[in-house]
Amino acid sequence: MIENDNKLTPIIELNGITKEYCAKATFFSKGYTSVMALDNINLAIQKGDIFGLVGQSGSGKTTLGRLLLKLESPTKGIMKFNGKSINDLKGKGLKTYRSKVQMIFQDPYQSLNPHLSIAETILEPLIVNKIGDHNSRKEKAIETLDTVGLTPGKEYYDRYPHQLSGGQRQRVAIARAIVLDPEFIVADEPTSMLDATIAIQLFKLLQQIKEKYNMTFFFITHNLAAAKYLCNKIAVIHNGIIVENGPSDQVIQHPEHPYTKQLIQAQPKLNF
Amino acid sequence: MAKNHYLERFQKGWKIFILNPLGKTGIILLIIFMLMAISSFFIPLLDPMYDPMTGIDPLIKESMPPSFQHWLGTDNVGRDLFAQLMEGAKVAFIVGLASAFVSIVLGTIIGMISGYVGGITDRILMRAADIIMIMPSLVVLLILASLFGQFNIWIIVFIIAIMRWPAVSRVIRSQALSLKSRPFIEASKVAGASDIRIIFRHILPNVLPLAFLYMTFRVTSAILVEAALSFLGFGDPSQVSWGMMLQWVWKSGHMFQAPYWLLPPGICISLLTLSFYLLGRAMDEVLDPRLRKEEERK
Known part of the structure; x- marks a missing residue:
C-alpha cells in the first residue's frame, strides 16, 4: 500500500514551469527583450530515481537545477515536493525544504570557501540546522568523509581546500551535500571540471550513495554517455523545451526527436 | 589547526612583504616612530x-636652541621640544590607528551589507556614502569646531572616522558583489545558512585582507587631517601633537627664527605618513599577485 503511494506521488513534480529572463527598459531602449530559459516544463521524478537531464550549454538545464533549489523562482508553473507546493516557501519552511534537498555544484574550485577547513565546510549544514551537539556533529562529519571515499576521514578533517586535488574537493562537496541525509540531490555537472578517470570514480561513488541512503538524484549533464552510465531515466532538453523523456535505454536506443538523434551521433565512438 | 592556516598565510605574505624594498623601508620607519x-x-x-x-x-x-639639557631646544615658555616630539608620535599613532580602525569597521560592515543584500538597502547606503564622500572633511571639521568650540581629541578621531568610511565601503561592496555569486555562497545558502552567517562567516574572511590594506591608507589621511586641524588652531588644546607644535611655532612668531622648533614636527608628519603609505603599497603587492615581479611569483 505504502509502496503504491510512493509510486503515485513523485518526489518532485513540475507542472508547466516557465522561466523568462527579461532585460528591463532603460533610458535608451524602450520595452524589453526577454529570453525564454525554460518553456513549459513538465517532469515527474520518482523516489529512488537517478534522473538525468541532458542538454547542451545554454539549454536551460542549470536554470532548472537552480529552480529546484529555490535559488531562483519560476515565472510560471507549480513545483511540488512530495505532493506539496514549494512555490511560495519562505523563512522556516524554506529552511526545512532545503535540509531535504541539496546540491552538488559544477566547479569544486569555486564551491568551497578557501578560508574554511574541510571540517568547517561539512559541519556548516549541521550547525545551521541545529542538528546534534559538538561531538555528534564531529562524528557525523568524519563518518561522511569516510563515506565519500576520503579515508581516513580524520586525516582530511582539518585540511583546507587548497591542499586537496580537484577530485578530492568534489568529494568534499558531495560530503557537504549528503551530511544532512537529504531525500533529493541536484548534481549540476559534478564531473565536467574533472578528468575522465576521476569522473568514473565519482559516478561509482554517487551510485553507492544512492544505494546506501536511498536518495533520489537529479543529474544534470551535457554528456549523454555519462547519463546512460548513471541514470535510469533521461530527459533531453533543448532551448528550454524538454524534447524527450523516458527510461534511459529507450531514449538512447529508440530516440524519437531529431535533436536526441543528433546528440547520440555526436558522441565520440572509440574503437580500439 | 584553524590558527595554523592563518599563520601559514601570514608567513607567506610576510615573506613577500619583507622582500619588497618599499615594505622594508616602511617597517623600519614605523619601528622608529613606535619607539x-x-x-x-x-x-x-x-x-x-x-x-x-x-x-x-x-x-x-x-x-632656546638645542643644548645638552634640551636635545631639540625648548619652546618660548621653556618646555622641552624633544619630549613634545615624542608625545606627538604617540598622539599621531592614537589618532591615526583609532580613526582608521573605526572607519574600517564601519566601511567593511556597511560595504558587505550593501553588496550582499542589494536592492533598496544598497541604494540608500551607497547614496549616503556618496554624500559623505564628496564633503571635504577638513572644512567640515573646521565648521564643526568653530560652531562647538574646541574638540577633545577623541571627538576629532571619531569625526575623521565618520568622514572616511565611504571609500572603504565602496571597495568592500564591489568585492562582496563578486563574492555573492560565487558557488560557495550559494552552497551555504542551500545548506540553510542565514544572511548574517553568510556575511560574517563567508564574505568577511574574504574581504578582510582588502580592509587591512585600506586601513593603512586611512591612517595616513587621519594623521594629516588632525595635523592640519591642530595647525589651524582647532585641535585639542590640552593635547600636544605635531600639528599643535607647528601651531605654537606660528603663534609665538618663531616661524623663521627657530628652525629647530619648526622642522622636527614637520619632518615627522611627512615620514610617518610616508611609512604607512609604503606599508600599504607593499601590502598591495602581497594581495595582488599581478603587481609582483616575476621571480617572486610562486
Missing part, C-alpha cells in the same frame, strides 16, 4: 621638567 611613541611614556618620569605639556625649565625664559 618614539613608547619613549614618550618614560621621558616625564625622568624629571617633571620634561613633561611635554606642563614641564617648564625654570631657568629658561625664551625659546
Whole structure:
C-alpha cells in the first residue's frame, strides 16, 4: 500500500514551469527583450530515481537545477515536493525544504570557501540546522568523509581546500551535500571540471550513495554517455523545451526527436 | 589547526612583504616612530621638567636652541621640544590607528551589507556614502569646531572616522558583489545558512585582507587631517601633537627664527605618513599577485 503511494506521488513534480529572463527598459531602449530559459516544463521524478537531464550549454538545464533549489523562482508553473507546493516557501519552511534537498555544484574550485577547513565546510549544514551537539556533529562529519571515499576521514578533517586535488574537493562537496541525509540531490555537472578517470570514480561513488541512503538524484549533464552510465531515466532538453523523456535505454536506443538523434551521433565512438 | 592556516598565510605574505624594498623601508620607519611613541611614556618620569605639556625649565625664559639639557631646544615658555616630539608620535599613532580602525569597521560592515543584500538597502547606503564622500572633511571639521568650540581629541578621531568610511565601503561592496555569486555562497545558502552567517562567516574572511590594506591608507589621511586641524588652531588644546607644535611655532612668531622648533614636527608628519603609505603599497603587492615581479611569483 505504502509502496503504491510512493509510486503515485513523485518526489518532485513540475507542472508547466516557465522561466523568462527579461532585460528591463532603460533610458535608451524602450520595452524589453526577454529570453525564454525554460518553456513549459513538465517532469515527474520518482523516489529512488537517478534522473538525468541532458542538454547542451545554454539549454536551460542549470536554470532548472537552480529552480529546484529555490535559488531562483519560476515565472510560471507549480513545483511540488512530495505532493506539496514549494512555490511560495519562505523563512522556516524554506529552511526545512532545503535540509531535504541539496546540491552538488559544477566547479569544486569555486564551491568551497578557501578560508574554511574541510571540517568547517561539512559541519556548516549541521550547525545551521541545529542538528546534534559538538561531538555528534564531529562524528557525523568524519563518518561522511569516510563515506565519500576520503579515508581516513580524520586525516582530511582539518585540511583546507587548497591542499586537496580537484577530485578530492568534489568529494568534499558531495560530503557537504549528503551530511544532512537529504531525500533529493541536484548534481549540476559534478564531473565536467574533472578528468575522465576521476569522473568514473565519482559516478561509482554517487551510485553507492544512492544505494546506501536511498536518495533520489537529479543529474544534470551535457554528456549523454555519462547519463546512460548513471541514470535510469533521461530527459533531453533543448532551448528550454524538454524534447524527450523516458527510461534511459529507450531514449538512447529508440530516440524519437531529431535533436536526441543528433546528440547520440555526436558522441565520440572509440574503437580500439 | 584553524590558527595554523592563518599563520601559514601570514608567513607567506610576510615573506613577500619583507622582500619588497618599499615594505622594508616602511617597517623600519614605523619601528622608529613606535619607539618614539613608547619613549614618550618614560621621558616625564625622568624629571617633571620634561613633561611635554606642563614641564617648564625654570631657568629658561625664551625659546632656546638645542643644548645638552634640551636635545631639540625648548619652546618660548621653556618646555622641552624633544619630549613634545615624542608625545606627538604617540598622539599621531592614537589618532591615526583609532580613526582608521573605526572607519574600517564601519566601511567593511556597511560595504558587505550593501553588496550582499542589494536592492533598496544598497541604494540608500551607497547614496549616503556618496554624500559623505564628496564633503571635504577638513572644512567640515573646521565648521564643526568653530560652531562647538574646541574638540577633545577623541571627538576629532571619531569625526575623521565618520568622514572616511565611504571609500572603504565602496571597495568592500564591489568585492562582496563578486563574492555573492560565487558557488560557495550559494552552497551555504542551500545548506540553510542565514544572511548574517553568510556575511560574517563567508564574505568577511574574504574581504578582510582588502580592509587591512585600506586601513593603512586611512591612517595616513587621519594623521594629516588632525595635523592640519591642530595647525589651524582647532585641535585639542590640552593635547600636544605635531600639528599643535607647528601651531605654537606660528603663534609665538618663531616661524623663521627657530628652525629647530619648526622642522622636527614637520619632518615627522611627512615620514610617518610616508611609512604607512609604503606599508600599504607593499601590502598591495602581497594581495595582488599581478603587481609582483616575476621571480617572486610562486
